Amino acid sequence: xGVKSYTRPKLEQSAWRRNLxxxxxxxxxxxxxxxxxxxxxxxxxxxVPAVRAFMISFTEWNLLRAPKNVGLDNYRELMTDPQFxxxxxxxxxxxxxxxxxxxxxxLFMAVVMDRVTKSILVRGLLVLPYLxxxxxxxxxxLWMLDPLLGYVNAFLGLFGIDRQPFFGSVSQALPTIAGVNxxxxxxxxALLFYAGLQSIPKSLYEAATIDGxxxxxxxxxxxxxxxxxxxxxxxxxxxxxxxxxxxxxAVTTQGGPVNATRVIVWYIYENAFLFFKMGYATAMSVxxxxxxIVVTLLQMRxxxxxxxxxx
Amino acid sequence: xxxxSKQSQxxxxxxxxxxxxxxxxxxxxxxxxxxxxxxxxxTALSTPSSLFVNPGSLxxxxxxxxxxxxxxxxxxxxxxxxAGGSGQSINFLLFLRTTLIxxxxxxxxxxxxxxxxxxxxxxxxxxxxxxxxxxxxxxLMIPNIVLFIPNFILIKNLGWLNTMQGMVAPFFLMxxxxxxFLRQFFLGIPKSLEEAAxxxxxxxxxxxxxxVLPISRTPLITLAxxxxxxxxxxxxxxxxxxxxxxxxxxxxxxQIFRTQTPQGAPDWTGLMAATFLAIIPIFIxxxxxxxxxxxxxxxxxxx
Numbered sequence: 001x002g003v004k005s006y007t008r009p010k011l012e013q014s015a016w017r018r019n020l021x022x023x024x025x026x027x028x029x030x031x032x033x034x035x036x037x038x039x040x041x042x043x044x045x046x047x048v049p050a051v052r053a054f055m056i057s058f059t060e061w062n063l064l065r066a067p068k069n070v071g072l073d074n075y076r077e078l079m080t081d082p083q084f085x086x087x088x089x090x091x092x093x094x095x096x097x098x099x100x101x102x103x104x105x106x107l108f109m110a111v112v113m114d115r116v117t118k119s120i121l122v123r124g125l126l127v128l129p130y131l132x133x134x135x136x137x138x139x140x141x142l143w144m145l146d147p148l149l150g151y152v153n154a155f156l157g158l159f160g161i162d163r164q165p166f167f168g169s170v171s172q173a174l175p176t177i178a179g180v181n182x183x184x185x186x187x188x189x190a191l192l193f194y195a196g197l198q199s200i201p202k203s204l205y206e207a208a209t210i211d212g213x214x215x216x217x218x219x220x221x222x223x224x225x226x227x228x229x230x231x232x233x234x235x236x237x238x239x240x241x242x243x244x245x246x247x248x249x250a251v252t253t254q255g256g257p258v259n260a261t262r263v264i265v266w267y268i269y270e271n272a273f274l275f276f277k278m279g280y281a282t283a284m285s286v287x288x289x290x291x292x293i294v295v296t297l298l299q300m301r302x303x304x305x306x307x308x309x310x311x
Numbered sequence: 312x313x314x315x316s317k318q319s320q321x322x323x324x325x326x327x328x329x330x331x332x333x334x335x336x337x338x339x340x341x342x343x344x345x346x347x348x349x350x351x352x353x354t355a356l357s358t359p360s361s362l363f364v365n366p367g368s369l370x371x372x373x374x375x376x377x378x379x380x381x382x383x384x385x386x387x388x389x390x391x392x393x394a395g396g397s398g399q400s401i402n403f404l405l406f407l408r409t410t411l412i413x414x415x416x417x418x419x420x421x422x423x424x425x426x427x428x429x430x431x432x433x434x435x436x437x438x439x440x441x442x443x444x445x446x447x448x449x450x451l452m453i454p455n456i457v458l459f460i461p462n463f464i465l466i467k468n469l470g471w472l473n474t475m476q477g478m479v480a481p482f483f484l485m486x487x488x489x490x491x492f493l494r495q496f497f498l499g500i501p502k503s504l505e506e507a508a509x510x511x512x513x514x515x516x517x518x519x520x521x522x523v524l525p526i527s528r529t530p531l532i533t534l535a536x537x538x539x540x541x542x543x544x545x546x547x548x549x550x551x552x553x554x555x556x557x558x559x560x561x562x563x564x565x566q567i568f569r570t571q572t573p574q575g576a577p578d579w580t581g582l583m584a585a586t587f588l589a590i591i592p593i594f595i596x597x598x599x600x601x602x603x604x605x606x607x608x609x610x611x612x613x614x
Contacts, residue, residue, distance in 0.1 A: 053458065139583075
């Protein structure tokens with residue numbers, strides 16, 4: 001008894017000390033010093049602004065006067081703002097013009113490349129547009145697609161096709177912007193698919209050939225299923241990027257003609273930095289964030305991202 | 312010799328119509344990819360007044376370096392107007408310098424600080440490690456625009472609008488991707504070298520600096536390449552905080568040049584010359600480090 005009552009406090013004390021040591025030992029102090037710069041950057045430019053965006057969305061704030069708390073008013077206003085709904089519609093349409101074609105062309109390119117060449121030069125040429133900034137790409141296409149002097153209209157003229165307005169017309173502006181970005185991204189998409197193709201064992205194709213499978217069946221039953229992890233990555237990241245299209249619009253159409261290319265991020269930009277409606281703009285950005293989360297979760301679900309087809 | 316003959320054997324053996332058609336398709340895709348660059352160069356090499364003559368031609372009419380010299384500020388304004396250029400000037404060399412500084416600051420600082428953090432996450436034990444790392448990863452999901460509005464307000468309140476520190480601040484100390492990318496690599500290197508250094512009495516930072524960084528040259532270069540391409544091409548953030556001429560990067564300068572064009576047609580030959588000059592650093596990067604760039608990009612999809 002006496003011994004027990006003597007040892008107990010000592011045990012407790014050492015456990016407490018051990019916990020203290022766990023937090024303040026040499027190794028964890030060093031570790032904190034190592035992560036400190038990044039942690040400062042993270043807190044100031046990622047964590048705090050993320051929370052702050054949410055808070056600003058409940059205020060009315062033009063940056064000149066103090067923010068005024070308005071509760072859910074910004075969100076209510078969104079619901080009845082035809083421009084907001086238009087922006088969502090235009091953005092959705094853009095994603096639909098952009099993603100399927102870009103992914104299919106990228107996959108096609110990768111398969112073609114895989115067939116005939118491993119040349120790093122070919123891959124380098126095809127991925128070049130992806131390395132050039134959106135602004136530069138947009139300017140080059142603005143010139144190529146110029147209604148009067150552009151190369152594309154001159155080329156179409158050779159086949160007796162009339163001059164097209166491209167960026168200048170309500171019906172063509174959005175598909176044109178999508179086309180520009182397909183051109184910029186198709187090589188990069190192809191590169192990712194190409195890397196995926198390299199990881200498929202060639203023996204599978206040999207076995208299938210012996211079994212008398214034709215090209216299409218092999219593509220359908222070997223290539224596509226085994227490319228699924230890459231496909232998931234390509235689709236998830238390119239759709240997230242596509243929803244946030246901004247640079248090309250800023251250089252070419254700035255939302256016009258009329259509202260044809262007023263995509264969501266451009267509309268948010270206008271509200272925040274041209275009309276100084278910070279609360280309203282952040283409320284829209286929060287909604288965009290939620291939409292992206294839902295879209296991403298849906299895709300993971302549909303594409304069964306967590307399971308593999310190999311084995 | 313042996314290799315060459317073996318290669319030609321393979322080609323001979325595998326030649327077929329299908330093979331030729333596939334190559335043809337690939338050639339078409341390559342032409343579609345290259346053509347816009349060529350048109351930009353062709354335009355940059357043409358005299359301003361010749362654009363109306365033959366828009367469909369693939370070769371410049373009266374090839375000249377006039378536009379490049381104009382973009383680089385080697386020709387006076389009067390001369391350039393007389394030759395059919397617009398009176399607009401683009402101070403290319405200043406913007407090029409700003410872009411180089413902007414890119415260099417971000418690449419060096421971000422890679423270094425992210426490597427330090429990634430090393431701690433991969434190798435050291437401390438309370439809260441998993442939680443902090445989880446927060447870093449979650450930040451990958453947040454769209455830029457959500458963060459840019461509060462960050463803009465912060466930079467404005469600090470009085471950092473139109474300063475270099477305001478432009479690099481959000482990218483300087485870390486990006487979640489950089490930390491994540493390097494941690495993956497550090498997890499994979501054997502601990503034996505670090506343990507040996509520890510036995511020799513090296514400090515943790517000494518070990519990191521003299522052992523870990525040198526053996527991680529490849530992933531560090533990979534990350535630096537990806538970061539420099541992104542920084543070089545960054546438009547949105549500098550567009551929000553750095554429109555003043557003294558801190559304008561090339562992307563912002565080109566956008567402003569295009570949108571502030573006086574009534575009538577933009578100065579296409581001058582614009583294409585400036586555009587082409589802005590691409591040249593990327594071309595150089597590809598020529599020098601092409602293989603590395605392609606491997607970096609392929610790797611970015613293999614997480």
